[in-house]
Amino acid sequence: MDIQGLARELFARGEGMGFLDMEVYVSSRNQFRVGIFKQEIDSYTLAQSRGLMFRGMIGGKMGYSFTENLAAEGMEALLKDAMENAAIMDGEEGDEIFVGAAPEDYARLDAFNQSLAEVPAAEKIAWVKAVEGEAYALDNRVFTAQVSVGDNSGETLLMNSHGLTLSHCDNFAAGYISAVVKAGADTKQAFAFAASRDFSCLDAAKMAGEAVEEALSLLGAEPVASGRYPVVLRKDVARAMLATFASPFSADAAQKGMSLLKGKVGERIMSEVITIMDDPLLAERPAAAPFDAEGFPTRKKAVVEAGVLKTLLHNQKTAKKDGVASTGNAHKAAYNAPVGVAPSNFYIVPGQAGYQALLAQMGEGLLVTGVQGTHAGANPVSGDFSLSAYGYLISAGQVVRPVNQITIAGNFFAMLSDVQAVGNDLDFGAGAIGAPSLFIGSLAVSGA
Amino acid sequence: MLTKALLEDCIAAALGTGGDFAEVFVEDRMSNTLSMVGGRVDSSVSGREYGIGIRIMQGTNCVYAYTNDDTREGLLRVAKEAAEALPGVNGERRINLIKAGIPQVNLVRALPHTIDKQRKVALMTGAYQAAKEYDPIISQVSVRYFDEDQHVQIANSGGLLVEDRRVRTRTGITAIASKGAEKQSGMLAPGAHMGFDFYDKIDIDTYAREAARMASTMIHADYAPSGRMPVIIDNGFGGVIFHEACGHSLEATSVAKKTSVFADKLGEKIAADCVSAVDDGTIPNAWGSLNVDDEGHPTQRNLLIENGILKGYLIDMLNGRRMQAKATGSSRRQSYKFAPTSRMTNTFILAGPYTKEEIIANTEYGLLARYMGGGSVNTATGEFNFAVNEAYIVRNGKVMEPVRGASLIGKGAEILTRIDMVANNLLCGQGMCGSLSGSVPADVGQPTIRVSEITVGGRKGDK
Known part of the structure; x- marks a missing residue:
């Protein structure tokens, strides 16, 4: 189907209905995923999907509507929906369709790896089977290993009635293992990921080894006594915390009174060892894109530099309200979500200390290697968290024993003001948010 | 169509x-x-x-x-x-x-x-x-x-x-x-x-x-205390404790592969005598109800636990083949983008004999969790966690000062055996439940219950 032709037709019909400026945003995705259980194909998914969102200015207000049925007869309903939605909006200064930037303002970004697109299904099936085989072979206490691998590719097309046409292609592959180990009545589980745009970079043995080794090392875990402990958050836990508390960095949240960072630009909000970057142009990460959800050119910027909040993240509307320029962080949670604000590839800049050196620097305390329930036990508005956690008790910089059934509690911003040292092990997992391991002065721990 | x-x-x-x-x-x-x-x-x-x-x-x-x-x-x-x-x-x-x-x-x-x-x-x-x-x-x-x-x-x-x-x-x-x-x-x-x-x-x-x-x-409110203590969980959305601590582990997605702590336990005692629970997709107009499930089978009222004895699982067609068991009208999916699998609909603990007031009056010291937030569970280890949005200290049988920032953690199998009082005020609350086949509307529910001991993760003295 000729999407660009369809968009032009929508613009023509929309103009007839009274829309001034209009935009069409189309996401087309192809997905493949295969899961293995005991060397049998347990799940196998093939998918192709496409969705179109229309938005347009009518009567000074923005109206949105979307559809997945791109048959021409649905277009009338799409425009009518958008018109009705605009009518009930309380129009706001700053709602507009982007006029576009000069072509040279858009970075060249290669986020599509042709070799990944050519990997046959049989090779992916062989890969998951190898991971599972490796996991069972590592230790006879491995009870089950659930393994899957998938890849996702697609195109984002943005066209507007100012004549702006942008498109971006990307693909990405990710493998996952969940290993369950049993020793007597003791059951432990651990996960590991492998992610890349290059299928040959997915290391089956490494991924299996990481999950199995970690699960085994947690056998025999017990709580520690309640109290305050110095804590090292391993890189994956630090990453989960940053992901959970990314929303306060949105100017939209701040302007709506839902962020503690409102009015804090230029102020010290964290320890001076913390610098946080947002880099949409990090080509190897999945969120890499040369333009944001409203077509604005993206760029790399420091959000926090040496503990000082340098900027909030903006789209055009929030930027206009604050009298600044957009940071290129307009975001849609899905093709059919309204334009909001979110980070792109967002990460804490690594420091000097190796992982072992961080533990040595802490000496006595807790190493936290997993937290659960961040969707519930953490409040991005207040910054407060109380999360189920597990990891290891550390003495003289060495692991003494595994620990589980504890909670760690505190406030995200207070915690990042209490960072004693930053590790050199920045890791993004399979996603767009990254962090190195962090040594925190102390956190409240609830246990036995 | x-x-x-x-x-x-x-x-x-x-x-x-x-x-x-x-x-x-x-x-x-x-x-x-x-x-x-x-x-x-x-x-x-x-x-x-x-x-x-x-x-x-x-x-x-x-x-x-x-x-x-x-x-x-x-x-x-x-x-x-x-x-x-x-x-x-x-x-x-x-x-x-x-x-x-x-x-x-x-x-x-x-x-x-x-x-x-x-x-x-x-x-x-x-x-x-x-x-x-x-x-x-x-x-x-x-x-x-x-x-x-x-x-x-x-x-x-x-x-x-x-x-x-x-x-x-x-x-x-x-x-x-x-x-x-x-x-x-x-x-x-x-x-x-x-x-x-x-x-x-x-x-x-x-x-x-x-x-x-x-x-x-x-x-x-001041911050909640830390440590193990009796916890009274109020009715309504408080049922999220059963949903997380037990419900997910009764879904065939984890039972069929024997990764659930409750696999192979039909007919066995898994909860205190005072606990009976059902998953009922047939309640007219309830948030998690369906006329037919996403495999096209009529939903039903599935008895999960009766007086502490495990009576049934939630089973979809594919896992039913693995378990050699009949599907239970429990197959759900977020949308056409997901293959269906066994999921909860409206899941709740049945009413018991006490009033809420009797439960509070019989508690010397503990936490009253008035409103629960969401939570999650690891079905392999049974370890669950959830957030408490509004809580109070109970002292000498009376509800005292409010406390904030509490979370509850534990193991499903242990919590079920530690429920020691169940009230008569069954109520459901609405949630979105996320799992293999995406996010689906689900009711959770229970009367007010008391659990003799749960680890409360607070940070009192930290404020």
Whole structure:
């Protein structure tokens, strides 16, 4: 189907209905995923999907509507929906369709790896089977290993009635293992990921080894006594915390009174060892894109530099309200979500200390290697968290024993003001948010 | 929706290799999502999700494919591509679908699209004002209104052909209280498998004031204590404890592979005598109810636990093959983009003999969890966690000062045996439950219960 032709037709019909400026945003995705259980194909998914969102200015207000049925007869309903939605909006200064930037303002970004697109299904099936085989072979206490691998590719097309046409292609592959180990009545589980745009970079043995080794090392875990402990958050836990508390960095949240960072630009909000970057142009990460959800050119910027909040993240509307320029962080949670604000590839800049050196620097305390329930036990508005956690008790910089059934509690911003040292092990997992391991002065721990 | 002939041809194409069962799921869903912040409508989005999922089974192997392309050529191509993932060759299959009527349990009077959007805005404005005016300490209120009208058509190689229509609406109110640099929020989000007539049945303003009360109570509260103690969990959304601590571990997704702590335990004692629990997808107009599940089978009331004895699991067709057990009308999916699997619908602990007041009066020291937030569980280890949105200290049989920031952690199998009092005030609350087949509406529920000991994760002395 000729999407660009369809968009032009929508613009023509929309103009007839009274829309001034209009935009069409189309996401087309192809997905493949295969899961293995005991060397049998347990799940196998093939998918192709496409969705179109229309938005347009009518009567000074923005109206949105979307559809997945791109048959021409649905277009009338799409425009009518958008018109009705605009009518009930309380129009706001700053709602507009982007006029576009000069072509040279858009970075060249290669986020599509042709070799990944050519990997046959049989090779992916062989890969998951190898991971599972490796996991069972590592230790006879491995009870089950659930393994899957998938890849996702697609195109984002943005066209507007100012004549702006942008498109971006990307693909990405990710493998996952969940290993369950049993020793007597003791059951432990651990996960590991492998992610890349290059299928040959997915290391089956490494991924299996990481999950199995970690699960085994947690056998025999017990709580520690309640109290305050110095804590090292391993890189994956630090990453989960940053992901959970990314929303306060949105100017939209701040302007709506839902962020503690409102009015804090230029102020010290964290320890001076913390610098946080947002880099949409990090080509190897999945969120890499040369333009944001409203077509604005993206760029790399420091959000926090040496503990000082340098900027909030903006789209055009929030930027206009604050009298600044957009940071290129307009975001849609899905093709059919309204334009909001979110980070792109967002990460804490690594420091000097190796992982072992961080533990040595802490000496006595807790190493936290997993937290659960961040969707519930953490409040991005207040910054407060109380999360189920597990990891290891550390003495003289060495692991003494595994620990589980504890909670760690505190406030995200207070915690990042209490960072004693930053590790050199920045890791993004399979996603767009990254962090190195962090040594925190102390956190409240609830246990036995 | 697709024609019977096209559905039949699709199924036949899907069985072109060695598949022994094929199913086509067609979904056409209209939805409206309105958001109001600070009394202003700041977004209103409506639209149509539309697609087709094709599932093929060969023994316990399963292939799933989906597309938005509903043309004959497009669908047959996807069906064939999916079939190619399975080995073997079947002879020519003739599929003869027979359209069946389904039980109409969830009657809908006011279809969302017949309601003027201004009425939806008026509802939200009322809720906004009720919350904002509750207390000057309330600094911000956001209201989110949602409705959907989902048509599904489900056909399979066994000849089944059914159509269902699921209409739901939900309105969430978040109130934020501010004091100095601190913020606390209160949130409630009632919903139902109903049309706009739901708002004749409930008073949304009452929920809005309750969300504001929660935020204004918590902004004045000190941090919760840490450690193990008796916990009284109030009725309604408090049932999330059973949902997380036990419900997920009774889904065939983890039972069939024996990764659940409750696998192979039918007929065994897994909970205290005072605990009986069901999953009931047939409750008229309840948030998690369905006329038929996403495999096209009527939902049912499934007894899970009776007087502490494990009586049943929640089973879908594919896992039923693994377990050699019958499906229980529990197969669900977020949309055509997910293969269905066993999920909860409306899951709750049944009422017991005590009053809530008796439970409190019989508790010397502990935590009263008035409103729970969400939680999660690891079904392999049984370890769960969830957040408490509003809590109080109970001392000498009386409810004392409010405390904030508590979470509860533990192991499902242990918690179930430690429930020692169950009240008579069964109530359900609405949630979105996320798992393998996506995010689906689910009711959780219980009467007020007491658990003799849970680890409370607080940070008292930290403020």
